[in-house]
Amino acid sequence: MTLSSPLLLAVGLLVTAALVWASVVSARRRTAALVAAGVAVPGGRRAYLGTGLSIAGVAVLAIATAGPAAMVPVPRAAGTVILAIDVSNSMGADDVAPTRLAAAQRAARAFVAAQPDSVDIGVVAFERGALTTARPDADHSIALKAIDRLKITGSTSLGTAITASLTAITGKQVAIGRDGAAPDVGYWPSATIVMFSDGQNQGGDIERAAEVAQKAGVHIHTVGVGTTAGATVQVDGYHLQTSLDEDTLTLIAQTTGGAYHPASDTAQLDGIADTIDLRLTVSDEPLPLAGALIGLALALLAGGAALTVLRSGRVI
Structure with missing residues (x-):
């Protein structure tokens, strides 16, 4: 007391x-x-x-x-969440209305709105490369503004998305060496990555990047935006067929201890915030x-x- x-x-x-x-x-x-x-x-x-x-x-x-106040253990959602959002050309497909990216943005905004202030949220936009557009912060309006600014461009590298998200979590550059060497980024059990993507990977060592996250104690929840039937997108004057790759997204989630969440329609996207469970931490708080x-x-x-x-x- x-x-x-x-x-x-x-x-x-x-x-x-x-x-x-x-x-x-x-x-x-x-x-x-x-x-x-x-x-x-x-x-x-x-x-x-x-x-x-x-x-x-x-x-x-x-x-x-x-x-007087008694210190009692109180479970609560806490830690850091990085929303890694795919902005590659395939996210312009309209098999999820109005487009995959627009649907992912809506789901990401709903997820942010559902989180308590005890969760720091950051945003990483990725295609062939990746950029931290909002560093993890308890001010969730920063993440919401970053989500609204996302634009479609380039191809896709899911491996880069993972390492860039780990960089945002740890505050230091994380990259897979050319020889495949995996860096030691420490242990971050209160951190989670939520990846919104159609899984159409075109480069990067996905498995090695997922193993780095797994060793760091970072769970990756993948949200599959799109349909297996797919749709056609126009890129530089060419019409390209693109479809949801559930196997790749499932592999990433299972490797890191997360879960794969299909989001092929509006109902599933709107329910993403309820299906992704952040890990609870227990902290002592004063009870008057x-x-x-x-x-x-x-x-x-x-x-x-x-x-x-x-x-x-x-x-x-």
Whole structure:
């Protein structure tokens, strides 16, 4: 238990001690006076119960004024979430209305809106390369503005998306070496990557990048935006067929301990915020006890006053 004002507790206890001393002295004088007058002295503890309850009420009230609080473990969603959003040319397909990217943006905004302030959210836009468009921050309006600014361009590298997201999480550059060497980025168990993509990968070592995330304790939840039937997009005057690659997105999620979430229609996209579970952390938070103690003190004081009135006909 913690106290916000220990000095008030000390003063309150001194007052309580003074009341105890005064009640003892008063009881002795009263007993001596009764004996001198030849009156029988009432015995038993009941004679002093009212006074005892009143003094106990004052003692409890003294503790309450000191601002006591108990530290209790409270589970809550916390940590860092990076929204990695695919902005490659294939995300312009309209098999999810109005386009895959627009649908992903809507789902990402809904996800941000559903998160508490205890979660820092960042945004990484990726195609062949990747760019952190919003660093992780508790101010979720920054992430929402970054999501709104996304534009379609380039091809796709899911491996780069993962390493760029890890860079945003750790604050230091993360990259797979040309020899395939995987960097040690430390352990980040409270971090999560939510990847919105159609899974159409055109470069980068996906498996090695996913292994780096797995070793860092970072879960990747993949959201498949598109349909397996696919659609045609126009790129530089060419018509290209593109379809959802669920196998690649599932592989990334399973490797890192996350989950794959299909989002081939509006209903599934709108429910993404509810299906992605962030890991809960447990932290100790203060629980104020003053209110409960004040209630107990008032009950003791009322009980003491009632017993005193019943015993002597007056409040003392």
